[in-house]
Amino acid sequence: MAAIYDKVAFLGLGLIASSMARAMREAGLAGWMGGHARTEKTRKTALELGLVDAVFSTAAEAVKDADLVVFCVPVGAMEQLAREVAPHLKAGATISDVGSVKGAVIRAIGPHLPKDVHFVPAHPLAGTEHSGPEAGFASLFQNRWCLMTPLPDTDEAAIRRLGMLWEKMGAKVDRMEAGHHDLVLAVTSHAPHLIAYTMVGVADDLKRVTESEVINYSAAGFRDFTRIAASDPTMWRDVFLNNREATLEILGRFTEELFDLQRAIRRGDGQQLFDYFTRTRAIRRGIIEAGQDTGAPDFGRVDID
Amino acid sequence: MAAIYDKVAFLGLGLIASSMARAMREAGLAGWMGGHARTEKTRKTALELGLVDAVFSTAAEAVKDADLVVFCVPVGAMEQLAREVAPHLKAGATISDVGSVKGAVIRAIGPHLPKDVHFVPAHPLAGTEHSGPEAGFASLFQNRWCLMTPLPDTDEAAIRRLGMLWEKMGAKVDRMEAGHHDLVLAVTSHAPHLIAYTMVGVADDLKRVTESEVINYSAAGFRDFTRIAASDPTMWRDVFLNNREATLEILGRFTEELFDLQRAIRRGDGQQLFDYFTRTRAIRRGIIEAGQDTGAPDFGRVDID
Numbered sequence: 001m002a003a004i005y006d007k008v009a010f011l012g013l014g015l016i017a018s019s020m021a022r023a024m025r026e027a028g029l030a031g032w033m034g035g036h037a038r039t040e041k042t043r044k045t046a047l048e049l050g051l052v053d054a055v056f057s058t059a060a061e062a063v064k065d066a067d068l069v070v071f072c073v074p075v076g077a078m079e080q081l082a083r084e085v086a087p088h089l090k091a092g093a094t095i096s097d098v099g100s101v102k103g104a105v106i107r108a109i110g111p112h113l114p115k116d117v118h119f120v121p122a123h124p125l126a127g128t129e130h131s132g133p134e135a136g137f138a139s140l141f142q143n144r145w146c147l148m149t150p151l152p153d154t155d156e157a158a159i160r161r162l163g164m165l166w167e168k169m170g171a172k173v174d175r176m177e178a179g180h181h182d183l184v185l186a187v188t189s190h191a192p193h194l195i196a197y198t199m200v201g202v203a204d205d206l207k208r209v210t211e212s213e214v215i216n217y218s219a220a221g222f223r224d225f226t227r228i229a230a231s232d233p234t235m236w237r238d239v240f241l242n243n244r245e246a247t248l249e250i251l252g253r254f255t256e257e258l259f260d261l262q263r264a265i266r267r268g269d270g271q272q273l274f275d276y277f278t279r280t281r282a283i284r285r286g287i288i289e290a291g292q293d294t295g296a297p298d299f300g301r302v303d304i305d
Numbered sequence: 306m307a308a309i310y311d312k313v314a315f316l317g318l319g320l321i322a323s324s325m326a327r328a329m330r331e332a333g334l335a336g337w338m339g340g341h342a343r344t345e346k347t348r349k350t351a352l353e354l355g356l357v358d359a360v361f362s363t364a365a366e367a368v369k370d371a372d373l374v375v376f377c378v379p380v381g382a383m384e385q386l387a388r389e390v391a392p393h394l395k396a397g398a399t400i401s402d403v404g405s406v407k408g409a410v411i412r413a414i415g416p417h418l419p420k421d422v423h424f425v426p427a428h429p430l431a432g433t434e435h436s437g438p439e440a441g442f443a444s445l446f447q448n449r450w451c452l453m454t455p456l457p458d459t460d461e462a463a464i465r466r467l468g469m470l471w472e473k474m475g476a477k478v479d480r481m482e483a484g485h486h487d488l489v490l491a492v493t494s495h496a497p498h499l500i501a502y503t504m505v506g507v508a509d510d511l512k513r514v515t516e517s518e519v520i521n522y523s524a525a526g527f528r529d530f531t532r533i534a535a536s537d538p539t540m541w542r543d544v545f546l547n548n549r550e551a552t553l554e555i556l557g558r559f560t561e562e563l564f565d566l567q568r569a570i571r572r573g574d575g576q577q578l579f580d581y582f583t584r585t586r587a588i589r590r591g592i593i594e595a596g597q598d599t600g601a602p603d604f605g606r607v608d609i610d
Contacts, residue, residue: 076575125522125524126524129589144524145521145522145524147522174521184518184519184522185522187507187508187511187519187527188508188518188519188522188523188526188527189522189526189527190526191504191507192504192526192527192529192530193526194563194566194567194570195500195504195563196526197566197581197582197585198559198562198563198566199496199497199500199559200585200588200589201562201581201584201585202492202496202555202558202559202562203492203493203588204584204585204588205558205562206492206555206558212595213489213493214489214492214493214588215588215591215592215595216450216479216595217430217450217452217489217490217493217494218493218592218595218598219430219431219449219450219598221493221494221495221497221498221501221533222492222493222494222497223592223598224497224529224532224533225497226585226588226589226592226598227529227589227598228526228529229582229585229586229588229589230585230586230589230590231582233578233579233582233583233586234579236578236582237575237578237579237582238575240570240578241570241573241575241578244570244571244573247570248567248570248571250507250511251563251567253507253510253511254503254504254507255560255563255564257503257506257507257510258499258500258503258556258560259560261499261502261503262499262553262556265499265545265546265549265552265553266549266553268546268549270381270542270543270546273538273541273542273545273546274538274539274542276502276506277502277534277536277538277541277542278538279506279509280502280505280506280509280531280534280535281534281535281538283505283508283509283519283520283531283534284434284505284531284532284534284535285535286520287520287523287528287531290517290520290521290523293523293524293528293531293532
């Protein structure tokens with residue numbers, strides 16, 4: 001396959017950059033790949049794993065001559081990095097990112113970029129609860145969505161080229177407005193994560209229920225929450241700080257609804273509970289039909305061997 | 306292997322009874338198995354699948370001469386069934402159940418039983434989001450816990466015999482007091498389920514975020530909630546109605562904690578969020594070390610093929 005970009009620079013070399021580098025290497029999508037990471041340890045690991053052809057201790061060096069620059073750092077680190085690299089970007093280059101919020105990323109990176117580059121924010125809906133360069137794998141994006149949120153005046157060819165890169169890495173590509181993206185993700189990801197973190201924190205607090213019991217008997221539902229709540233703390237801190245309004249709005253609605261169900265439990269209103277639980281089952285069916293999960297029974301059981 | 310019980314009767318022929326019957330058949334743990342289900346359709350399916358040797362349209366017939374009777378119906382249906390079968394139980398028989406709450410089960414079944422049977426409530430922490438006799442499989446209990454909550458004056462030999470049955474089906478067995486069980490399960494299962502149901506309900510309500518977007522982009526965390534929220538509505542209605550106090554207490558603590566984190570987001574207190582998310586990661590490690598899940602990255606990705 002012909003390379004889609006001649007030179008690609010990753011800013012940040014964690015789970016997502018590592019997976020992109022592997023996928024792009026496997027499919028021959030880049031002529032050359034370079035990367036910058038803040039710590040020497042990560043740079044060394046990335047080189048040892050053969051993720052990129054070269055690593056750089058400064059972001060400015062990494063982006064030199066790059067046709068595609070991808071910000072793969074937590075959202076809170078993007079603005080400073082954008083300031084640093086802006087003077088060194090190649091004219092005509094495409095600048096993208098993989099951040100989980102898009103409005104804040106556009107505000108953080110956009111204003112610093114020179115006029116002669118193409119800024120195409122993107123968000124691959126893929127990840128695991130692990131982090132770091134070792135955690136990446138080439139098939140991470142297979143059958144997953146990558147949402148692009150370009151601004152209205154962005155060069156259409158640059159958007160299509162980036163979309164093709166994601167498709168060649170196995171992703172399905174969609175476009176939407178950044179604010180809409182942030183609301184959708186508040187529902188499908190940000191609020192669920194905060195809720196999972198909270199429930200796990202509550203269990204940790206309960207001294208009456210000893211830690212080993214909560215852990216031993218976790219298979220009954222709690223276990224899935226702990227997997228979600230094991231995700232990278234820095235990344236998630238930045239998600240909540242940067243998608244504040246939408247997340248708080250969804251959490252507000254969640255709390256209202258939770259109170260209503262708690263009241264049903266207190267009053268012993270079995271019909272309300274039954275109707276609610278029946279309705280939520282239908283959404284599950286929709287997800288399986290949309291190919292976003294399998295119908296294979298999974299909850300409550302796992303092959304430990 | 307020698308049968309542990311000569312004649313076994315299942316009251317209810319859904320996911321759990323079906324899995325028990327398959328596991329017991331595979332390992333030769335019962336000489337004969339019979340079952341009762343409320344609907345003719347379920348009885349017919351159970352026979353066609355070869356789950357049991359005979360089905361009965363009344364529970365009274367099913368328990369005749371049985372050495373082990375297992376209540377495998379939603380908790381709310383147990384009391385009426387206990388009344389029905391009590392006069393027909395064999396002297397010296399063991400009576401057990403698989404309900405997710407134990408205090409309420411003991412109150413529902415206990416008072417109706419004759420003095421000459423052994424009542425050993427039990428709860429296998431195993432299940433899937435599917436229900437019905439077709440959903441069962443023999444390995445469901447492998448490496449899962451079965452918690453027994455016998456009353457203090459119960460015959461020790463009867464408790465051990467039932468424990469051995471569960472061990473031969475692959476489960477690990479533990480004993481605890483019924484009230485303690487209900488609190489532990491409120492943390493590890495009941496509160497997480499209500500929370501998952503609520504979050505899925507909120508997503509369903511949001512007309513601004515169209516259904517197809519929530520479904521398409523569910524892989525980002527929400528998907529795991531929908532699996533939990535696809536569990537059997539009748540069973541879960543009964544769980545909440547019958548473990549009311551413990552569930553409401555845990556939900557109360559959850560809400561307090563959630564409000565605290567919401568405030569941190571509103572104030573932009575990144576340190577509080579980071580510290581909280583770091584703490585919850587440690588619990589995940591404990592669960593993997595306890596063999597209740599694998600460390601394999603799973604979240605956010607699934608093989609659809």
